[in-house]
Amino acid sequence: MDTYAVGFARPDRWSHGHQPEQTHPWHAVEAHRPSSELDGEVELAVCGAIVQVWGSQRWERVGSGRTACPECRRVTAAAKPLTSAR
Ligand SMILES: [Zn+2]
Structure with missing residues (x-):
């Protein structure tokens, strides 16, 4: 199963000076289970x-x-080409 769940950067991480986290709060999480089962869980993004x-x-x-993490986009695009890829 090579799908990705969506993770939101935790607000408590925003106060450490990692500004990119604020403008790109969405990250991809490798989903080993259906994303509905992972809902609310704290995971490590790719x-x-x-x-x-x-x-x-x-x-x-x-x-x-535009609010997706550039690094996650690059990793997931390499693993699974998106139909919207430019
Ligand atoms: Zn990311």
Whole structure:
């Protein structure tokens, strides 16, 4: 199963001076289980960030947006080409 759940950077991490976390709060999390089961869990994003999974979001959609983590986008695009890839 090579799908990705969507994780939101935890607010408590924002006060450490990592500004990029604020402008790109969405990260991809390797989903070993359906994202609905991971909802609310704290996981490690593919870029190494600590995030909380939002099971109602889809990485296929969020990952193409401007608020998605650039590193996660690069990693997931390499693993699984998106149809919206430029
Ligand atoms: Zn990321």
